[in-house]
Amino acid sequence: MNLHTTPHTPRATRTRGTRRLAALAAVAAMVVAGVQAGSAVATPGDDAARATAATPSTAAALGVNPSAQRATAIKSAQAEASSAAKALKLGGQEKLIARDVIKDARGTVHTRYERTYDGLPVLGGDLVTHTTAAGELKSVDRATDAKIAVASTTPKLKAAASARKVIFASHGGEPVLAWETVKKGVQKDGTPSRVHTITDATTGKKLHSYEAIETGTGNSQYSGEVELTTTKSDAGFELTDGERGGHKTYDLNQGSSGTGDLVTDDDDTWGDGTGGDRQTAAVDAHYGAAKTWDFYKSALGRDGIAGDGKAAYSRVHYGENYVNAFWDDSCFCMTYGDGEGNKAALTSIDVAAHEMTHGLTSATANLDYAGESGGLNEATSDILGASVEFFADNASDAGDYLIGEKIDINGDGTPLRYMDKPSKDGNSADFWDENLGNLDVHYSSGVANHFFYLLAEGSGKKTVNGVEYDSATSDGSTLTGIGREKAYQIWYKALSVYMTSTTDYAGARVATEKAATDLFGADSEELKAVSATWTGVNVK
Structure with missing residues (x-):
């Protein structure tokens, strides 16, 4: 993830788009037209029942595209990205990479872009355009107001072989040519570590450093008897949820890498509700992931974490006495420790939702x-x-x-x-x-x-x-x-x-x-x- 040390308030600008930008907006509007129009109005009460009943209008009001339409919209936006860059008056060396396109109930098309400069990723260069169906550029939210330009993209200082050359624009000042390195390791509590360090490629000054593994904790083993969506296999049943993007739950067997073993059972009755049964943690993780998927779908109209209809996966029984849980973008997965004495896995509903939502934020x-x-x-x-x-x-x-x-x-x-x-x-x-x-x-x-x-x-x-x-x-x-x-x-x-x-x-x-x-x-x-x-x- 792209990080910064000095947060900068996004700027909203208002200008008139070009004909090409109008065409882009029209294309985006057509490919997402299948979302029903309406407005979401809700009151306190039964969240699940009310959200399910309000799905069509909620999705439209929030601006959510079915996964297939979203993919087509992004492809169309990317085909017109150079025209969008010209309409935004970006420099000749800047290019836009479309990440998401959303059309809401008011007809506004919101297109989210990453940015490159002379082929280099710009950390902190992301922006979102808000365009009417007729092609008028209503406003732009930018991660930085700074003009993206550097004197040279040839670094004066060498970096490690694994370093990535970038433009760093997330610090609130002028963009600079920089090296981004990633050091992998383990944090004090056993959580994996991937520390990203950004270094000025001209002076060698450290500009920023951050931990990319996002952690969180919550309830465990308190969901009681629950229904699970599983898949029949030759050997019995496996924790694969075919109704929710194919979400799978794995047992790491106290390891700290890989996926471990897909959790299986011979009679489709899983765990006993205690930390003494290894299946219990998998049940809670699988159930929590399902409830989060259902909330995203029915309450927010979103088809999975990334909006593409594809599931993440869960890993349980990570490490020894690990009292935490974490989301990792690199594997698109949630991982849960077993807590003190390996008997209180951190796999409850809100923990699963917390970790999956880190993926939502990233997307x-x-x-x-x-x-x-x-x-x-x-x-x-x-x-x-x-x-x-x-x-x-x-x-x-x-x-x-x-x-x-x-x-x-x-x-x-x-x-x-x-x-x-x-x-x-x-x-x-x-x-x-x-x-x-x-x-x-x-x-x-x-x-x-x-x-x-x-x-x-x-x-x-x-x-x-x-x-x-x-x-x-x-x-x-x-x-x-x-x-x-x-x-x-x-x-x-x-x-x-x-x-x-x-x-x-x-x-x-x-x-x-x-x-x-x-x-x-x-x-x-x-x-x-x-x-x-x-x-x-x-x-x-």
């Missing part, structure tokens, strides 16, 4: 995993992870706004994170301040988690599914929630069509306000609530 805004954008990346996984837990409506693990409340990693029964008051964990921030980007991304995420809770539920004391909450604002204002469904629709819309790799908290406010306007209107109470809630967490 959309690709939020840099550092600084404020890194906090937004982590918060997105918490936000949608919590939303999936509510959506699953599982009596053994009821939905809540607590992260990791069942696994007792702290040893005193407390959760890892609290969305209603993040600072209760002793590390996370409740409100934005100028030093927020210096926190670990799991703690800077607190402001966005708090925003989501307040937007969904409002301020003050309340009880949800038997859990008591008490949330306050930075300015003492009183907020009334708009409900979870509307809140996660707004967040997802902002993530998928307005955020870029360098979006910071100020940019997130702009993106969610745009999303609320698209979904509910410029004079809507939902838009007013979004603005008031951001003010309530001190994001002005």
